[in-house]
Amino acid sequence: MRLALYEPDIPQNTGTLLRTAACLGLAVDLIEPAGFAVTDRNLRRAGLDYLDAAVLTRHSGWTAFDAARRAEGRRLILLTTAAAEPYLDFAFRPDDVILVGRESAGVPERVHASADARLIVPMRPGLRSLNVAIAATFVLGEALRQTAGFPPLVPAHGPGDPR
Numbered sequence: 001m002r003l004a005l006y007e008p009d010i011p012q013n014t015g016t017l018l019r020t021a022a023c024l025g026l027a028v029d030l031i032e033p034a035g036f037a038v039t040d041r042n043l044r045r046a047g048l049d050y051l052d053a054a055v056l057t058r059h060s061g062w063t064a065f066d067a068a069r070r071a072e073g074r075r076l077i078l079l080t081t082a083a084a085e086p087y088l089d090f091a092f093r094p095d096d097v098i099l100v101g102r103e104s105a106g107v108p109e110r111v112h113a114s115a116d117a118r119l120i121v122p123m124r125p126g127l128r129s130l131n132v133a134i135a136a137t138f139v140l141g142e143a144l145r146q147t148a149g150f151p152p153l154v155p156a157h158g159p160g161d162p163r
């Protein structure tokens with residue numbers, strides 16, 4: 001399972017997602033341009049002291065990312081508020097790429113059309129969207145549950161250890 005971020009706008013969300021992916025053992029594809037300079041300094045300021053544990057691949061743009069994804073034979077699973085299929089009804093595969101859109105505008109039509117599946121986290125009517133990191137976390141949790149992809153549990157912390 002991989003997580004892909006389409007032209008993210010907000011470094012704090014990218015930091016949250018990189019940290020989440022690092023903790024879950026997921027690689028991240030960052031599709032540029034981003035709305036901020038993608039530097040270690042900016043990502044660390046976004047709360048990511050987990051950067052060393054993150055597996056991050058930067059792509060110069062959509063075309064480069066999509067070519068790499070297709071070459072590896074991975075399905076593209078887009079999370080979008082424009083979907084009709086709830087994510088809980090979908091059968092995930094271990095090598096799927098889960099793609100989230102940019103905070104300001106989601107993804108353009110050609111990206112929408114390239115996806116093998118488009119999934120929604122159901123919401124109450126009249127409300128626009130979830131925070132991108134929250135939406136991704138719902139779906140990654142289900143995808144990892146279905147594919148038995150969570151990291152094995154080992155006793156890592158004592159009660160007084162830093163988290």
Ligand SMILES: C[S@@+](CC[C@H](N)C(=O)[O-])C[C@H]1O[C@@H](n2cnc3c(N)ncnc32)[C@H](O)[C@@H]1O
Pocket residue numbers: 078079080081099100101102103104105106107119120121122123128129130131132133135136
């Ligand atoms: C803040 S939302 C973008 C809203 C944007 N106005 C749009 O039209 O897509 C950022 C990203 O979070 C994800 N997202 C947010 N809420 C979602 C939901 N309920 N179901 C699926 N994805 C969601 C999508 O990937 C979306 O592109």
